[in-house]
Amino acid sequence: MAKDLLYGTKLRWTEKKMAIVSFEKGEKPNINIGIAPEFMGHKDMITPEDLFVSSVNSCMMSYFINVAERMRVKLESYESSAYGILSEKGIDFIFSRIDINVDVKVKDEKSAKRAHRAIDMAKKGCFVANSIKSEVNVEYNISILE
Numbered sequence: 001m002a003k004d005l006l007y008g009t010k011l012r013w014t015e016k017k018m019a020i021v022s023f024e025k026g027e028k029p030n031i032n033i034g035i036a037p038e039f040m041g042h043k044d045m046i047t048p049e050d051l052f053v054s055s056v057n058s059c060m061m062s063y064f065i066n067v068a069e070r071m072r073v074k075l076e077s078y079e080s081s082a083y084g085i086l087s088e089k090g091i092d093f094i095f096s097r098i099d100i101n102v103d104v105k106v107k108d109e110k111s112a113k114r115a116h117r118a119i120d121m122a123k124k125g126c127f128v129a130n131s132i133k134s135e136v137n138v139e140y141n142i143s144i145l146e
Contacts (some may be wrong), residue, residue: 006024007024008023008024009021009022009023009024010022010023011033014032016042017034017035017040017041017042018032018033018034018035018042018045019032019033019034020032020033021033031046031051032045032046033045033046033047033048033051034046034047035047036048036049049084049086049095052084052095053082053083053084053095053098054082055128056082056084056098056100056126056128056129056132056134056136057080057081057082057098057100059126059127059128059129060080060082060100060102060122060123060126060129060138061078061080061102063121063122063125063126063127064078064102064104064118064119064121064122065078067117067118067121067122067125068114068115068118071114071117071118072111072114073106073111073114073115073118074106074107074108074111075104075105075106075107075111075115076105076106076107076145077103077104077105078102078103078104078105079102079103080100080101080102080103081100081101082098082099082100082101083098083099084097084098084134085097085098085099094133094134095132095133095134096134096135097134097135097136097137098129098134098135098136098137099137099139100136100137100138100139101138101139101140102119102138102139102140102141103140103141103143104119104140104141104142104143105142105143105144105145106142106143106144106145107144107145108144109144111144112142112143112144115142116142119138119140119142122138123136123138
């Protein structure tokens with residue numbers, strides 16, 4: 001039998017082009033969001049576009065960390081940056097591509113080999129990336145700290 005997981009959010013408009021997003025059960029902090037400045041919004045607010053790109057980036061990290069842990073990778077650090085390209089398509093916009101750059105540091109050669117496999121598995125298995133139409137490209141560097 002398939003398993004479904006439910007994730008809920010609520011949004012409450014506050015003023016102008018801003019709102020508060022709250023999360024299931026009230027156990028997580030609220031986020032103030034706004035419309036992007038490119039759409040006559042606010043330059044100092046987190047936007048839906050920011051959240052979209054960060055969802056793909058953080059899912060990739062989560063998947064990698066879980067796989068690396070199971071593979072017993074001696075992980076020293078993981079950092080990534082993601083950039084979403086919002087392209088005009090007709091009268092609207094779509095995220096045509098998201099580029100993620102990952103930098104992983106491990107303790108030894110054995111962990112480096114496992115980390116390569118873990119990244120490849122994360123690229124294939126990240127469920128957020130697999131749920132969207134955007135092309136997702138992942139480039140990575142794995143280095144050994146000695």
